Amino acid sequence: MLKIRDLSVHYGKIKAVRQIDMDIAQGEIVSLIGANGAGKSTTLRALSGLVKAAGGSVEFEGKDITGWNAKSIVEAGISHCPEGRQIFPRMTVMENLELGAYTRKDTKNLSVEYDRIFEYFPVLAQRRSQMGGTLSGGEQQMLAIGRALMSKPKLLLLDEPSLGLAPLLVEKIFEIIQNINREGMTVLLIEQNAWQALNIANRGYVMETGSVAVTGAASELLHNDHVRRAYLGE
Amino acid sequence: MFQEFVQQIVNGLVLGSTYALIALGLTMIYGILGIVNWAHSELYMLGAFVGVFLVVHLKLPFLLGLVLAMLVMALFGMAMDLLVFRPLRSAPEMNMIIGTLGISIFLVQAAVIVFSPNPVRFPTEFSDAYLSFMGISITLQRLMVFCVTLVLIALLNYIIKYTTVGKAMRACEQNRDAAKLMGIDINRISLITCAIGAALAAAAGTLVGPIFLVSPQMGLAAISKVFAVVILGGMGNVPGAIWAAFILGLAESLTAGFISSYYKDVVTFCILITVLIIKPAGLFGRSQIEKV
Numbered sequence: 001m002l003k004i005r006d007l008s009v010h011y012g013k014i015k016a017v018r019q020i021d022m023d024i025a026q027g028e029i030v031s032l033i034g035a036n037g038a039g040k041s042t043t044l045r046a047l048s049g050l051v052k053a054a055g056g057s058v059e060f061e062g063k064d065i066t067g068w069n070a071k072s073i074v075e076a077g078i079s080h081c082p083e084g085r086q087i088f089p090r091m092t093v094m095e096n097l098e099l100g101a102y103t104r105k106d107t108k109n110l111s112v113e114y115d116r117i118f119e120y121f122p123v124l125a126q127r128r129s130q131m132g133g134t135l136s137g138g139e140q141q142m143l144a145i146g147r148a149l150m151s152k153p154k155l156l157l158l159d160e161p162s163l164g165l166a167p168l169l170v171e172k173i174f175e176i177i178q179n180i181n182r183e184g185m186t187v188l189l190i191e192q193n194a195w196q197a198l199n200i201a202n203r204g205y206v207m208e209t210g211s212v213a214v215t216g217a218a219s220e221l222l223h224n225d226h227v228r229r230a231y232l233g234e
Numbered sequence: 235m236f237q238e239f240v241q242q243i244v245n246g247l248v249l250g251s252t253y254a255l256i257a258l259g260l261t262m263i264y265g266i267l268g269i270v271n272w273a274h275s276e277l278y279m280l281g282a283f284v285g286v287f288l289v290v291h292l293k294l295p296f297l298l299g300l301v302l303a304m305l306v307m308a309l310f311g312m313a314m315d316l317l318v319f320r321p322l323r324s325a326p327e328m329n330m331i332i333g334t335l336g337i338s339i340f341l342v343q344a345a346v347i348v349f350s351p352n353p354v355r356f357p358t359e360f361s362d363a364y365l366s367f368m369g370i371s372i373t374l375q376r377l378m379v380f381c382v383t384l385v386l387i388a389l390l391n392y393i394i395k396y397t398t399v400g401k402a403m404r405a406c407e408q409n410r411d412a413a414k415l416m417g418i419d420i421n422r423i424s425l426i427t428c429a430i431g432a433a434l435a436a437a438a439g440t441l442v443g444p445i446f447l448v449s450p451q452m453g454l455a456a457i458s459k460v461f462a463v464v465i466l467g468g469m470g471n472v473p474g475a476i477w478a479a480f481i482l483g484l485a486e487s488l489t490a491g492f493i494s495s496y497y498k499d500v501v502t503f504c505i506l507i508t509v510l511i512i513k514p515a516g517l518f519g520r521s522q523i524e525k526v
């Protein structure tokens with residue numbers, strides 16, 4: 001479904017991502033793990049068109065989407081739920097969700113998505129006319145995921161959805177990611193929480209200083225010595 | 235005494251309307267494009283000249299002339315975005331400041347050459363019509379400034395609150411990257427913002443041109459007050475700018491009427507400085523309560 005080849009991203013002189021290759025097949029959960037500053041978010045930002053790649057190519061469903069702008073990429077079916085939630089603080093929950101569907105032409109059928117999102121996150125239904133900025137951190141994360149689902153993507157990019165959440169909520173978010181995936185969504189998941197991320201994933205990539213250091217089936221990575229020592233705290 | 239008071243209130247509302255219409259575009263362009271547009275009040279000046287051309291020379295009815303002047307200046311605002319703002323957007327901030335100051339100087343001088351430096355009169359069918367009650371008489375033109383401003387504010391409020399474009403504008407203002415991730419075309423939203431901002435400034439020029447005089451310097455005379463309004467309202471804050479405009483407009487005309495017109499600017503900037511000391515984000519500025 002997604003094929004990344006030789007992708008590099010630079011911020012001025014900083015080479016944040018260096019010639020990485022990555023593949024995601026339809027229906028998978030792929031986890032991307034790595035230390036702070038390894039280049040995970042930058043990879044996602046390049047995929048969704050927020051930053052321009054310095055080199056390499058990205059192919060999505062057979063189309064070369066390298067260098068496309070963010071709008072075309074959303075329309076192609078990739079939705080990016082960014083690090084740090086990035087919801088619209090002075091808009092209501094409903095308005096935030098509505099903006100998630102900004103590129104959709106079939107605005108009459110949005111209720112299907114609203115229902116599904118409120119089923120995943122009932123608290124959002126209660127808070128629907130509350131300003132995004134007044135939600136708790138966990139609620140904001142739910143809103144950010146819900147908003148990303150509103151465009152009816154084929155591929156969902158999640159950047160550290162468990163960041164800063166209480167353990168119980170982390171559990172729940174991971175459960176919901178699995179549910180969303182079971183209903184057919186392909187997911188690329190960035191996580192600091194390597195153990196949990198690999199546990200729900202089919203495959204994983206480990207990034208170190210801008211490059212892919214290790215890759216393989218999630219179960220293999222969970223038993224890989226290097227990964228265990230560096231990311232699973234053993 | 236009472237009549238004098240009402241007269242100054244009316245003057246204050248006219249002044250406040252002018253400030254509000256100019257400040258709205260300035261604060262929106264700052265909020266959405268991140269640009270401090272020093273040339274913004276030249277759109278007000280040019281709008282007034284376009285109004286003179288349409289109403290005095292082509293003899294169009296005033297309200298039609300007003301709408302057309304707004305349309306002409308909306309196109310002008312879009313051209314300004316395409317030719318100046320867009321190329322400068324990724325440049326360092328100083329380039330942008332020099333760029334918009336440059337446009338201001340260019341437009342003023344161009345107006346001096348094209349329209350002559352002398353102030354021109356802008357008589358309309360409403361200039362000599364009076365509304366009198368309780369011994370107070372107000373020209374219809376003054377009344378209209380305030381009423382049209384209210385209509386335009388209501389219209390803008392509707393657009394920003396309820397339309398898709400308006401929601402996209404707010405999204406760009408609140409979080410530009412997230413707006414891009416929603417698939418919002420930032421360039422298109424910037425263009426629309428500049429068009430709306432320029433049209434509102436043009437409305438101000440055409441509305442008050444008939445009350446004062448129209449000259450190439452009228453923009454320069456207004457810009458410092460308009461900046462005071464925008465800062466007082468909180469940079470990028472649309473309702474804040476409206477309230478601040480009327481507060482300053484009323485304070486200024488009441489000072490001019492009851493103390494001395496020498497002090498009106500003093501009062502404006504005293505209010506500004508006092509507010510900035512007590513509440514640095516502006517009277518209606520958002521305190522940093524947002525969780526990110």
Ligand SMILES: Nc1ncnc2c1ncn2[C@@H]1O[C@H](COP(=O)(O)OP(=O)(O)OP(=O)(O)O)[C@@H](O)[C@H]1O
Nearest residue numbers: 011014016034035036037038039040041042043083
């Ligand atoms: N806007 C930017 N300008 C300059 N450098 C940046 C920018 N964003 C990120 N970087 C740098 O690029 C590198 C990769 O950052 P990135 O955010 O992709 O890391 P990450 O793997 O997502 O880290 P984290 O786990 O902390 O989120 C870092 O060295 C970072 O300092």
Ligand SMILES: [Mg+2]
Nearest residue numbers: 040041042083
């Ligand atoms: Mg990151």
